[in-house]
Amino acid sequence: VSRWARFLAGDRQGFGVVRQGLLEEYEGDMFTGARPSGRQHALGNCRLLSPCRPRHIVALWNNFHALAAKLGKAAPAHPLFLLKAASSLAGPGDVIKRPGGYSGKIAFEGELAIVIGGRCAEVSADDAPRYIFGYTCINDVTAGEILNENPDFPQWTRSKSFPTFSCVGPWIETDLEFSRSNVVTRLDGVERQNYPLSDMVFAPNELVSRLSWDMELQPGDVIACGTSLGVGSMKDGATVEIEIDGIGCLKNTVSSH
Amino acid sequence: VSRWARFLAGDRQGFGVVRQGLLEEYEGDMFTGARPSGRQHALGNCRLLSPCRPRHIVALWNNFHALAAKLGKAAPAHPLFLLKAASSLAGPGDVIKRPGGYSGKIAFEGELAIVIGGRCAEVSADDAPRYIFGYTCINDVTAGEILNENPDFPQWTRSKSFPTFSCVGPWIETDLEFSRSNVVTRLDGVERQNYPLSDMVFAPNELVSRLSWDMELQPGDVIACGTSLGVGSMKDGATVEIEIDGIGCLKNTVSSH
Numbered sequence: 001v002s003r004w005a006r007f008l009a010g011d012r013q014g015f016g017v018v019r020q021g022l023l024e025e026y027e028g029d030m031f032t033g034a035r036p037s038g039r040q041h042a043l044g045n046c047r048l049l050s051p052c053r054p055r056h057i058v059a060l061w062n063n064f065h066a067l068a069a070k071l072g073k074a075a076p077a078h079p080l081f082l083l084k085a086a087s088s089l090a091g092p093g094d095v096i097k098r099p100g101g102y103s104g105k106i107a108f109e110g111e112l113a114i115v116i117g118g119r120c121a122e123v124s125a126d127d128a129p130r131y132i133f134g135y136t137c138i139n140d141v142t143a144g145e146i147l148n149e150n151p152d153f154p155q156w157t158r159s160k161s162f163p164t165f166s167c168v169g170p171w172i173e174t175d176l177e178f179s180r181s182n183v184v185t186r187l188d189g190v191e192r193q194n195y196p197l198s199d200m201v202f203a204p205n206e207l208v209s210r211l212s213w214d215m216e217l218q219p220g221d222v223i224a225c226g227t228s229l230g231v232g233s234m235k236d237g238a239t240v241e242i243e244i245d246g247i248g249c250l251k252n253t254v255s256s257h
Numbered sequence: 258v259s260r261w262a263r264f265l266a267g268d269r270q271g272f273g274v275v276r277q278g279l280l281e282e283y284e285g286d287m288f289t290g291a292r293p294s295g296r297q298h299a300l301g302n303c304r305l306l307s308p309c310r311p312r313h314i315v316a317l318w319n320n321f322h323a324l325a326a327k328l329g330k331a332a333p334a335h336p337l338f339l340l341k342a343a344s345s346l347a348g349p350g351d352v353i354k355r356p357g358g359y360s361g362k363i364a365f366e367g368e369l370a371i372v373i374g375g376r377c378a379e380v381s382a383d384d385a386p387r388y389i390f391g392y393t394c395i396n397d398v399t400a401g402e403i404l405n406e407n408p409d410f411p412q413w414t415r416s417k418s419f420p421t422f423s424c425v426g427p428w429i430e431t432d433l434e435f436s437r438s439n440v441v442t443r444l445d446g447v448e449r450q451n452y453p454l455s456d457m458v459f460a461p462n463e464l465v466s467r468l469s470w471d472m473e474l475q476p477g478d479v480i481a482c483g484t485s486l487g488v489g490s491m492k493d494g495a496t497v498e499i500e501i502d503g504i505g506c507l508k509n510t511v512s513s514h
Contacts, residue, residue: 055312055343061410073409080410083340083418086312087473100379101470121420122357152330153318153337154411161340161472163378213358215418216344 005171007046031219050091050168052220057084063226085161092169099162104145109227110185110242113138120217125209134172137242137250141165186241193230262428264303288476307348307425309477314341320483342418349426356419361402366484367442367499370395377474382466391429394499394507398422430504443498450487
């Protein structure tokens with residue numbers, strides 16, 4: 001089991017492996033060649049950053065059977081996705097900022113995220129594991145009232161691309177048996193989502209393969225696997241936690257202004 | 258008038274200003290601080306690359322009054338946009354590749370592209386010119402039969418994000434009076450689009466301002482301003498040119514396999 005994190009310790013920004021309360025620092029590149037620097041930091045002295053800096057944040061829609069059934073939609077024959085702005089990235093503990101000029105509802109969507117480890121184009125599902133670096137949690141934050149504001153064009157990208165609307169972390173777990181894990185979302189400590197990852201329409205290997213025929217994926221790219229039942233809105237000042245057993249817990253607070 | 262290009266001259270990759278048949282090489286960063294390197298290359302000895310490497314490729318839908326009228330749609334009250342994968346970027350002369358496994362129609366969409374020069378969030382239309390580095394041509398290539406394949410979710414991003422589906426170039430023109438220019442698209446030498454940029458619903462300053470409230474734009478980002486009448490499909494082996502007076506001509510060929 002390896003848990004890769006990016007961190008800030010004092011003025012020092014780096015990355016490394018989280019193990020037994022320590023952050024063992026590495027140098028080089030997380031995806032193409034990392035070696036131990038020999039330095040260690042107490043985890044308690046580190047501020048964790050988003051564990052990767054994706055060029056693409058792919059977000060799936062309608063990828064869970066339970067949600068499809070609730071929406072009365074057929075399970076899709078091919079992954080349905082949009083792209084979120086890379087500049088919407090936030091890390092563990094970061095404040096989710098209410099967009100300037102938007103006073104509507106802001107929804108949480110707790111999801112599993114796949115982190116890509118290598119340049120990936122037109123690969124098979126059998127080969128896909130070689131391109132999956134690991135897994136983390138994502139809160140795919142959405143300004144819900146923007147999505148259907150225009151009758152001719154659903155504004156998926158706009159409603160999900162505001163700064164801090166892609167909270168990712170706390171680290172990347174390289175060994176996850178996703179089919180045994182649930183995604184649990186808690187709002188101000190109250191459980192709001194608790195759904196099994198075994199219910200995915202397109203599981204990670206198949207998903208990465210299919211997407212790789214649609215666009216070239218690159219190291220550090222994040223695929224948000226879609227959410228299931230229990231999505232809701234967050235009041236200003238609320239705290240939201242996304243926890244996946246086998247990974248960890250991602251916690252963020254909505255700005256209170 | 259300055260025309261910024263990225264180029265390959267022999268094994269040397271660089272960037273600089275195109276002037277009177279020469280490429281005057283610069284060093285540093287095109288957006289944050291470039292200075293002449295003292296080297297010059299004959300333009301004829303250079304292969305031009307995409308003039309920037311955007312982190313975000315924003316693509317507008319329904320941004321011309323003439324197209325809105327033809328589609329029977331109202332002009333939007335706010336820019337309607339999607340994101341194309343950054344990995345879909347191609348440069349002048351690059352081959353547009355037919356996606357593996359897709360045998361349907363591939364459409365050209367000739368458009369004006371805005372290139373962002375600085376980090377840009379929540380700016381006014383009056384301030385927007387400070388964040389616009391310049392203008393170039395884009396062919397917003399689209400696998401048309403994918404867009405409406407699923408009845409529940411229009412696949413804008415998927416149909417436009419295949420590798421080489423965002424052809425950008427030939428260079429970035431920093432001084433353009435867009436309202437006097439037309440976008441002309443020629444397919445195998447035959448004019449297929451010829452529409453005035455003065456017909457835009459959201460012109461560049463207003464567009465950059467509005468988008469900057471939706472997502473943070475970054476140096477090198479490209480905004481494809483949307484197309485107008487005359488879009489059509491390209492046969493394998495076809496040559497397509499997008500020409501905007503005051504900028505130049507972007508030419509690409511569709512792969513013939």
